[in-house]
Amino acid sequence: MKFLTSLFNKQPTAEDVKVLVDNFLKIDKRELYKYQDDIKQLIRTISKVLQTVKKQANGYPNNSINAKVWMDGFGLIENTKSLYEYFRTTAMDSETERFADLWAESTLSVCSHYHHMVGPSMIAAAEMKEKSGDTRTALVYYNAVIKDFQSFTEFNFDEKPPNNDEIAALKSLNIALKNCLKLNNNENLEHLDLLTKTHGILEKFSKANN
Incomplete structure (x- = not known):
């Protein structure tokens, strides 16, 4: 995917993840086999953004959190949940498992309470x-x-x-x-x-x- 390639030279953001996910959800599931490398890069991108959110979450909810960081984390929750639900109806169990993990990890990062x-x-x-x-x-x-x-x-x-x-x-x-x-x-x-x-x-x- 062209947009994915453009991320290689920059630090991805939660906004980038949303664009990527929106594009992925438009793909015909019968065509997913053509996007193996893109899916791997998508997982790496989400993981990278998630690690940033976790670092910036400041131990929330025990400590205060920046509103933008919380919104980024909440966006990751919605996007990873959508990817899990999308992939769970395919035969790609390994990818589904990874998106389920990312969904849980995203949720715990800003909404553990x-x-x-x-x-x-x-x-x-x-x-x-x-x-x-x-x-x-x-x-x-x-x-x-x-x-x-x-x-x-x-x-x-x-x-x-x-x-x-x-x-x-x-x-x-x-x-x-x-x-x-x-x-x-x-x-x-x-x-x-x-x-x-x-x-x-x-x-x-x-x-x-x-």
């Missing part, structure tokens, strides 16, 4: 690791979601029903628990109990809104 955003990206990355046979890393990702999200099962939703963000977090927790138990042959009793609680909350919420 937004569980409803972290959950889906981590689950996507974990499922791609599982699909590729890397169950060890998949379990690390699933367990990270479980550890950070299990407190949602202790909320008093009888007083205040879960909002959409909380439901999204609970759904991610539910998937992480199911997949973790599957990989561990259902031998973790604590996870089984937690899954029962999570499923119960989701079931009750669904019935209340039908």
Whole structure:
């Protein structure tokens, strides 16, 4: 791609990534085999911009963050998610896995305190690791979601029903628990109990809104 070539002699920006992604998403998936080198360069470009965002994020949310840096990070989240969703319907599992990783990493760089955003990206990355046979890393990702999200099962939703963000977090927790138990042959009793609680909350919420 002509625009990709023009990036070789400059430090890419989040704006450059958006242009690249917009162009890639226009490609007929049946023609992707013609763009192998471009896809590799796209991944390198996104990774380079992401590393810059992570360095400039200043330990956010524990510290303040420049608004432009946050916007760049949020743009990377949207773009890497779009690429993951685009590639996941192809036979290019290795590239899909890489975009899932970049989506999760982008999310954690500026939105690590937004569980409803972290959950889906981590689950996507974990499922791609599982699909590729890397169950060890998949379990690390699933367990990270479980550890950070299990407190949602202790909320008093009888007083205040879960909002959409909380439901999204609970759904991610539910998937992480199911997949973790599957990989561990259902031998973790604590996870089984937690899954029962999570499923119960989701079931009750669904019935209340039908």
